[in-house]
Amino acid sequence: MSENQNNVEELIPSVDKSTDEVAWDLYRKAIRFGTWDPAKIDLSQDKKDFETLDEDLKGYLIHFCTGFLDAEENVALKFCPWIMLGSSTEQQAFLSTQLLEEFKHTEFFMRYFKEVLGRERIPTVKNAVQEKLDERAKKMLAALELDEEEREEALVEGLTHYQGIIEGVQAMSGYDVFHAVFGSKGLFPGLAEGYARIKEDEGRHVGFGLRMLKLFARKPEHAKRIRALYDEYLPLILTRYDQPIIVDGREYPTPPEVRGRDRVTKLFERRLKDILGVSVSI
Ligand SMILES: [Fe+2]
Numbered sequence: 001m002s003e004n005q006n007n008v009e010e011l012i013p014s015v016d017k018s019t020d021e022v023a024w025d026l027y028r029k030a031i032r033f034g035t036w037d038p039a040k041i042d043l044s045q046d047k048k049d050f051e052t053l054d055e056d057l058k059g060y061l062i063h064f065c066t067g068f069l070d071a072e073e074n075v076a077l078k079f080c081p082w083i084m085l086g087s088s089t090e091q092q093a094f095l096s097t098q099l100l101e102e103f104k105h106t107e108f109f110m111r112y113f114k115e116v117l118g119r120e121r122i123p124t125v126k127n128a129v130q131e132k133l134d135e136r137a138k139k140m141l142a143a144l145e146l147d148e149e150e151r152e153e154a155l156v157e158g159l160t161h162y163q164g165i166i167e168g169v170q171a172m173s174g175y176d177v178f179h180a181v182f183g184s185k186g187l188f189p190g191l192a193e194g195y196a197r198i199k200e201d202e203g204r205h206v207g208f209g210l211r212m213l214k215l216f217a218r219k220p221e222h223a224k225r226i227r228a229l230y231d232e233y234l235p236l237i238l239t240r241y242d243q244p245i246i247v248d249g250r251e252y253p254t255p256p257e258v259r260g261r262d263r264v265t266k267l268f269e270r271r272l273k274d275i276l277g278v279s280v281s282i
């Protein structure tokens with residue numbers, strides 16, 4: 001994985017096609033290519049790498065993987081309302097592939113804890129953006145009973161929160177952190193492969209979400225709504241990398257390659273530019 005693969009020109013499908021055509025193309029792509037099996041990735045070298053890893057990095061990896069497992073599991077468990085608010089068979093068909101894929105990502109990290117880290121995840125890695133997902137899902141479910149305009153508002157906010165921020169900023173910063181700290185040094189080839197497969201799936205998820213937001217942002221009231229939500233969530237996003245790394249009561253140093261705040265801020269600006277089409281300063 002290189003650090004510049006979050007290139008969004010390739011990520012966002014064409015705005016010339018209809019949303020239903022794009023959704024159907026992505027659905028078909030998921031059927032044909034999204035067939036990797038989390039149970040089949042070879043983790044034997046990862047186990048050896050973990051056994052000989054520096055103690056400080058061991059603590060960091062456990063904390064880092066807990067963050068991913070918590071996040072993948074939470075987005076999988078909460079995703080149904082996003083499918084239900086899809087406004088056609090084509091859109092719901094594509095979104096249903098995303099639901100399965102989030103569970104596959106969860107399965108991969110569950111397996112990683114069991115077979116490589118040899119322990120349970122730690123109880124808390126703070127992620128304030130994820131904590132708000134429950135409330136978001138409830139709002140979206142409630143919107144199913146409302147008129148078309150209110151459903152659209154709920155969908156715009158839901159897509160901003162989930163695809164625009166969690167997947168488009170937080171998860172993508174995480175892939176780059178893994179590469180910088182471990183992958184670029186040839187460590188943990190199984191985890192690197194898992195991230196490569198997850199990234200392919202996420203390309204479809206983020207691509208569809210950002211394209212929807214780009215279209216919605218043509219309406220000034222939606223553009224305002226999207227910008228307001230990004231701004232409201234920025235301090236919450238930053239808490240993910242500002243927290244101390246505590247595992248089993250012991251604090252571990254953050255490796256210098258992480259540069260979480262820097263990565264998150266860059267992707268945050270990038271996503272706003274993708275959606276709103278202008279450079280923004282934060
Ligand atoms: Fe995922």
Ligand SMILES: [Fe+2]
Binds near residue numbers: 102
């Ligand atoms: Fe995803």
